[in-house]
Amino acid sequence: MRKNKHTTITSNYRIIAVDDEIGIIDSLSIFLKDSGYDFIGYTDPMNALEKIKTEHFDLMILDFIMTPIHGDKLVEEIRKFNKDLYILLLTGHKDLAPPLDTIKRLDIQGYCEKSDKFDQLLLLIESGIKSISQMNLIKQINEELSNTYSELEMAYLESIETLRYTVEAKDPYTSGHSSRVSKYSQLIGKYLNLSEEDLKILHLGGLFHDIGKIGIPDSILLKESSLTTDEYSQIKNHPSIGSHILCNAKIFKSIIPIVKHHHEKYNGTGYPSQLKGTDIPYLVRITSIADAFDAMSSKRNYRNELTLDTIINEIEKNKGIQFDPEISDVFLNILKNHYDEVEKIKNEI
Numbered sequence: 001m002r003k004n005k006h007t008t009i010t011s012n013y014r015i016i017a018v019d020d021e022i023g024i025i026d027s028l029s030i031f032l033k034d035s036g037y038d039f040i041g042y043t044d045p046m047n048a049l050e051k052i053k054t055e056h057f058d059l060m061i062l063d064f065i066m067t068p069i070h071g072d073k074l075v076e077e078i079r080k081f082n083k084d085l086y087i088l089l090l091t092g093h094k095d096l097a098p099p100l101d102t103i104k105r106l107d108i109q110g111y112c113e114k115s116d117k118f119d120q121l122l123l124l125i126e127s128g129i130k131s132i133s134q135m136n137l138i139k140q141i142n143e144e145l146s147n148t149y150s151e152l153e154m155a156y157l158e159s160i161e162t163l164r165y166t167v168e169a170k171d172p173y174t175s176g177h178s179s180r181v182s183k184y185s186q187l188i189g190k191y192l193n194l195s196e197e198d199l200k201i202l203h204l205g206g207l208f209h210d211i212g213k214i215g216i217p218d219s220i221l222l223k224e225s226s227l228t229t230d231e232y233s234q235i236k237n238h239p240s241i242g243s244h245i246l247c248n249a250k251i252f253k254s255i256i257p258i259v260k261h262h263h264e265k266y267n268g269t270g271y272p273s274q275l276k277g278t279d280i281p282y283l284v285r286i287t288s289i290a291d292a293f294d295a296m297s298s299k300r301n302y303r304n305e306l307t308l309d310t311i312i313n314e315i316e317k318n319k320g321i322q323f324d325p326e327i328s329d330v331f332l333n334i335l336k337n338h339y340d341e342v343e344k345i346k347n348e349i
Contacts, residue, residue, distance in 0.1 A: 013129055014056065017041040018048040018074065019063035019090065024114070028061065031118045032125075045074045052078060052085070058132050059086040059125065064098060064111075072098045075106045083107070084135075086128045088121070090114050153251040160211060160246065167213045170221060174210075176349040177294055182206025183345040184290035189283075191330050191338075198283060205258030205287055212242025212259065224301050236271045239263055257281040262288050265322045285324040289315070289331055292322070297346070308335065 015037050017028045025041035032039040042048035045066055052060070060078075064071040071089055078085060089098070089111035103111070109131070110124050168175050185202040194202075213221060216238055220231045227235065243260035246252035252259075261275060261284045268276030280288075296306045296314060306314070312335055319328040334342065 013058045013132065014038045014040075015059045015061065015125070016048060016052065016057045017061040018045055018066070018071070019043065019061075020045075020066045021063070024063070024090075028118070031122075035122065037125075045069050045071075049074060049077055052082065057085060059088065059128050061088050061090060061121070061125075064089055064091045072102055072106060072108075075108060079106060086132050088112070088124055088128060090121075153249065156249050157251060160208060160249075160252075163214050163245075164208060164211055167210060170218060174298075177298065178207050178210055179349045180294045180298075180345060181209060181287065181290045183349065184293060184342070185283075185287050187334065187341055187345065188286050188290060188327065188331050191334055192286070192327070201254045201258070201283055202286060204252075205255035205262075205283065206290065208242070208246065208252070208255060209259055209262045209287055209291065210238065210242065211245055212238035212240065214245070215241040236263070240272050258284050258287045262291055264288065266324055267321050270322075280324075285327050289323045289327055293331070308339070312336070 015032060017025060017032075017039070019025055019028075019041070020043050022043050025043060029039055029041055040051070042051065046068070062071045062074065066074075075087060078087075087106075087108045089103070089108050090113075091111060092114055098108075102108075109128060112120050112124055115121075164178060168177060182203050183206070185206045186199050189199045189202045216234060220227065220234055223231070239260045239262065243256050246256060246259060258281075261270075261273065261280060264270035264273065264275040264280045264284065265288075266277060266280070266285070268274050293311065293315075296311045297308075299305045312332060315323060315328055315332055315335075319325045
């Protein structure tokens, strides 16, 4: 009756025991299998280590004093690749137990003295299994919450993408602008040897840098004649509007500086915050020059696209004024020596 009671509860859990005394392993095997556990035992610690590397176990019962290595050394090896295995340490005598700081450092969950009776050990095992069960439940809940959050983020991302396309659809002259700024920013970042994470931020930041234009009236956004002072002031609100639109979603947190400050100038005369020099975040400075390049190299309703020589002259002239000098030099090198990569982006989008 005892066996059936435990089988339904414990059959899903795997236990491995390591003890250099075959008699201990045999006794544990009989006792734990009778209690309904899936059990395997080893007398050689190194064989057990290899087994743990290739198979999943929930709990390990481990002798402390063994050859060729003691239990604490075996745990050190295990913790290099497995942080989750629940470990109970067996000692011949409490005076032979490892120091408490070693137990804590190696995350050994408990230990007990060897005995002819396994009642105390069984209690520790049952307690360990309950802890493992709770941890598995917590992991499952966290995974479900993470999946749900990812789905919500994706839905939000798709909504913002729709807004971005809506902005660009209003004006045929700016169609593809954000996608090109995104690609140009990544290209500059690549030549600056930035990390993959920074390149990802540049990609996303370029895509959504102008999202705030959704809040600018069409009569201003699509106006063909010169803007009045008041109208230009409204245009200058689009970075702040954009950062406000995106601020409540964690997925956009890293790109808020790009959205809000891509119109800042290196000499401090830009907007909205008049940031100057290195006070302007580094990735923002990259997006700013990519944004300006696309504006100069694209046809507008009031002018044709500028020639490459003209654009190079403009960037040279505005180094340290509108653009970061170091980033300008890197981009100028791309325009002069690797223009095929720029042209590829222009032709793709």
